Amino acid sequence: MPSERLQKIIAAAGITSRRSAEKLISSGAVSVxxxxxxxxxxxxxxxxxHIRVNGKLLHGAERQIYLLMNKPKGYVTTVRDPEGRPTVMDLLRGIRVRVYPVGRLDYASEGLLLLTNDGELAHKLMKAASHVPKVYVVKIAGTPNEAGIEKIRRGLSIPVESRFLPRRDVRNDASRTDEDARTPKIQTARTDEDARASKTRRSSRLTERVKTAPAKVRMVREGDNPWYELTLTEGRNRQIRRMFEEIGHHVEKIKRVRYGPLSLDIPPGEFRRLSTGEIEKLKAATGLPKKPART
Incomplete structure (x- = not known):
């Protein structure tokens, strides 16, 4: 079999995502x-x-699985949350292999979310260069003027978290000890002081600015607090909220309704497997071969 990059092999084995596999390699947790x-x-x-991850021998590629979920509000898009909040993994029932979210929807957002153990496809989908369109419906507080909407269409400068400052709120999954894993999750109500402290830390990390790619924007429901449909080809953290904040408006609701060739077609909190045809179309959208995958 031809040689492949280690992070791709680890992701295909269902150990973790390709991005997390890179962190494992860099930290010295992988041996060949x-x-x-x-x-x-x-x-x-x-x-x-003979490839070992954290001392455990790798046993080849897992059967690849592809899921579409309608993420409800109030769930974190991660495998585990250090604050003990519910995660999208809590919604998966009857899935016995490890899968990982592709990208993320924030805690207050909802809609179409992909989960898979196909590290190569996940990596392609999350790269900005893939240009796979994602469609959202968004409720805005107040009515933006046309000049503001035009700025979003053309692309505008938004603050982003610095890549060179560590995140204090998130621990690397790979660094969790056995004792961590045995400790039960305790969900506690966050006090106003905790929330303010978290917001202050988050604001202190917004030290860079980037220009967003052009976006398609159209109003789909008029009113004092109108709804817009946005089509993006990139997926920066909290991008939609920050774009509208730049033109002076708060985002009240975000729901993703399309991801490339896929449309949201199931109730909140539910998930389904992708068909072979859907997998082929999704891979084609990223430039991967259309070879059918086992579902």
């Missing part, structure tokens, strides 16, 4: 034939080489 590997460009043959 007894030698610790920390260089991300390293390749290996999964059929001939």
């Amino acid at each position: 034939n007894g030698q610790i590997v920390t260089e991300l460009g390293t390749k290996a043959d999964p059929e001939r080489d």
Whole structure:
């Protein structure tokens, strides 16, 4: 079998996402034939080489699975949450293999979310260069003027979290100890002081500004607090909220209704498997081969 990048092999085995696999490699948690590997460009043959992650031998690729979920509000798009809030993984029933969210919808947002253990596809979908369109319906507080909407259409400068400042609120999944895993999750109500402190930390990290890619925007429901449909080809953290904040309006609701060729067609909190045809179309949208996958 031809050699492949280590992060791709680890992701295909269902250990973690490709991005997290890169962190595992860089941290020295991966070895090939007894030698610790920390260089991300390293390749290996999964059929001939002995690859270990955190000391455990890798056992080849898992059967790939592709899920579409209608994420409700009040769930975090992550495998586990250090604050003990419900995660989208709590909604999965009857799925016995590990899957991971592709990108994220924030705690207060809802709608179409993809989950898979296909690390290569997830990586392609999350790259801005893939240009896979994502469609949202958004409720805005107050009515933006046409000049503001035009700024969003053309692309505008928004604040983003610095890549060079560590996030204080999130621990690396790979660093959790056995004791952490045994500790029960306790969901506590956050006080106003906690919320203000968290907001202050978040604001202190917004030290860079980037220009968003052009977006399609159209009003779908008029009113004092109108609804707009937005089509984006990138997915920065809290991007929609920050775009509207830049033109002076608060976003009250966000719901993702399309992701590439896929449309939201199930009730909140439910999920379904993608058909072979849907998987082929999704891969084609990213430039991957249309070879049918086992579902």
